[in-house]
Amino acid sequence: MQKRALITGLTGQDGSYLAELLLEKGYQVFGLVRRSSSGNLDRISHLSGNVQILSGDLLDQSSLMDVISESQPDEIYNLASQSYVPLSWTQPALTAEYTALGVSRLLESIRRCKKDAKFYQASSSEVFGQPDESPQTERTAFRPRNPYGVAKAYAHWMTINYRQQYNLYTCCGITYTHESPRRGTEFVFRKITSTAAMIKLGLAKELKLGNLEARRDWCYAKDAVYAMWLMLQQEKPDDYIIASGETHSVKDLVECAFNCVGLNWQDYVSVDPAFYRPDESVQLVGSIEKIKTQLDWKPQYSFEQLVELMVEHDLKKLTNTGC
Template sequence: MQKRALITGITGQDGSYLAEFLLNKGYEVYGLVRRTSTTKLERISHIQDQIRLVSGDILDARSLQHVLELAQPDEVYNLAAQSFVPESWTQPILTGEVTALGVTRLLDAIHMVNPKIRFYQASTSEMFGKVRETPQNELTPFYPRSPYGVAKVYGHWITVNYRESYGLYACSGILFNHESPRRGLEFVTRKVTNAVARIEAGLQTELRLGNLDARRDWGYAPDYVEAMWLMLQQEEPDDYVIATGQTHSVYEWVVTAFNLAGLDWERYVVIDPKYVRPAEVELLVGDAGKAERQLGWKPTVHFQDLIQIMLEADRKMVHEEIV
């Protein structure tokens, strides 16, 4: 029989790639969307006629039960979150309600409606924060450095708790940074590649950034959604770090992007203190050895190629804007 999957956060970067991936696997795909006057469907517009969008809200437990009863999914992928880290300082309570308690509402709905549903929780490397060891693996202690990171730690442990308390097939994927042309413009990676494309075209003269010294483990989002699916295909539920094992600074990202365009970054980049976080995460790099051994997963796109993919997409977008 055709499998069914429900994706929360389907309109985001990961949700859109996951929906494509599952459709290619022959799934019937449902996507949870909040009913608003300005729902943004750009990332899934090309597959919108192949998926079923259902109205619900991660803040409303009853609506989640209704959606589960309607969709009757075999798998649920919880990608819904207030996921922009800087915003979590200005909206810490909302971040907690969505990114932390939203996980509990969804798990509880699964427990009540159909405990046989397999559940994926989108955990994050931001949970490691002020890292205790390098590289970080599934046993590394958490030390989050933002309200977002704190909320994600709650979401991670409540997933473990429901797995152990009720026997749910519930997994957490501890995903390190993963980017693509569908990344929002507010994120530094996309902000840089988009600015380079606009500077090339004469539409922009400067790029304002914060801390260039922060180091991250950056991968390619389509690689990472495959790992989500693989986690739910195993005999037993477990948690996995998904990462490239390579770390690079924001400075390296900037220099590489400008070099690919033949531009001198120092002529255009301005350091602006307003973009510096109240508490910075200085270094993240993951050990995905467990995922390689048990899931057979490996990243396929690495640092410079990832930047090239994003820059080319932004160049195309800028070209369409001009013409």
Template sequence: MTKKAFITGLTGQDGSYLAELLLAKGYQVFGLVRRSSTSNLERVSHLFNQIQIVSGDLLDQSSLMDVVTETQPDEIYNLASQSYVPLSWTQPALTAEYTALGVSRLLESIRRCKPDAKFYQASSSEVFGQPDESPQTERTAFRPRNPYGVAKAYAHWMTINYRQKYNLYACCGITYTHESPRRGTEFVFRKITQAAAKIKLGLANELKLGNLDARRDWCYAKDAVYAMWLMLQQEQPDDFIIASGETHSVRELVECAFNYIGLNWQDYVSVDPAFYRPDEAVQLVGCIDKIKTKLALQPQYSFKELVELMVDYDLKLLSGNK
């Protein structure tokens, strides 16, 4: 019998890759889109004849219950949220509505309308904030330091509470920063690879960045969504850190991107204090022992390969050869 999956956040980076993965595995895929949404559907436009778009909103309990009742999914992946950290400071209440309370509404819809569905909640390394240990494990204390992280912490614990209280198959993947050619240019990894490509093609001559010593645990988005799928294939629900297990500085990222295209980054990159994050995370890096041993997950791309993949993509995109 064909499995059915329901994805919120379908139009995002992760949602689009997850839809592709599930379709390749023979699933019938439903994707939630707000009726009034002006979201860019470009990431999933190539899938329109294979997926079913359903209308609903994480702010509206009844619409979620209707969708779950109508689609009767075997698996539900909640990837939707207001996920841009700086915006969470200017729109904290809206971030809480979507990223925190939206999960409560979705969990309640599952409990009432499809309690045997398996549920994946996209948690985030931002829940750790400024952790007291590095690397972080699934047992590291949460100390969120921005509204987005606070909202994700609420969603994480609500998922666990619903699992324990109602015996739902509900689990959380604590994802660290993950990248791909479908990543928005407001995020530093894509900002750098696109800027390097523009400079190489003569379309720009400088790149302004914040703290070059800031370090991140970056992994490939396709590896992350494969981990999400694997989590729902286990006999028992459990929570996992999804990461690369290593950190690299923004400086290393810049150097790698510019070296790849044969340019000296120091000729083009300048530091602008305006781009410093006021709550710069300290050594956020995930321990991946659990996901490697329990799910046998091995990353597909190294850091260097991921940088080169994205620079290549941006060079083709900006040259009109996408």
């Protein structure tokens, strides 16, 4: 029998890649989209006709119940949230409504309408905040340092509580920073790859960045969504870190991106304190020992391969030879 999956956050980076993966595996895919977002379907335009769009909102539990009742999903992937950390400081209440309470509404809707559905919750490395150990594991204490991290921590523990209290199949994937050509340019990785391409083509002259020594655990979004799917194929639900297991500095990223276009980054990059984040000293890097051992998952793309992939995409996009 054909499996059915419901994805919230379908129009985002992860949602679009996950939809592609599930379609390749023969699923019938449904996507929850807010009416106000129905016009922003660029990332899934190539899937038109293959994914059934359903209107709903994480702020409205009755709409979630209607969508679950209509789609009758075997698997539900909650990828929707207010996911930009700086914005969570200017809109903390809205971030809490979508990223925290929205998960409560969704879990309760599953309990009432489709108790046998398997549920994936997109957790985040931001729940660790200022960790007391590095690398972090699934047992590392949560110490979130921004409203987004606080909201994700609430959602994480609610997911576990519904698993324990109601015996639902619910999982949390604690994802670290994951990138792709579908990432917005407000995120530093895409900002760097796209600007390097622009400079190469004579469309920009400089790139301003914050702390070049800041380090991140970066992996490819396609690798991350495969891990999400894999988690829901297990006999028993559990929580896993999804990461690369290594860190690279912003300087490493800049050097690699400019090498891809044959330029010396030092000729074009300047440091602007305005782009510094208050928690740059925090090193978030995930241990992938558990997911590697239990699910046989590890990233298929190296850091260098990811940078090259994204720079090449941006060059093609800017020269109108690709999408």
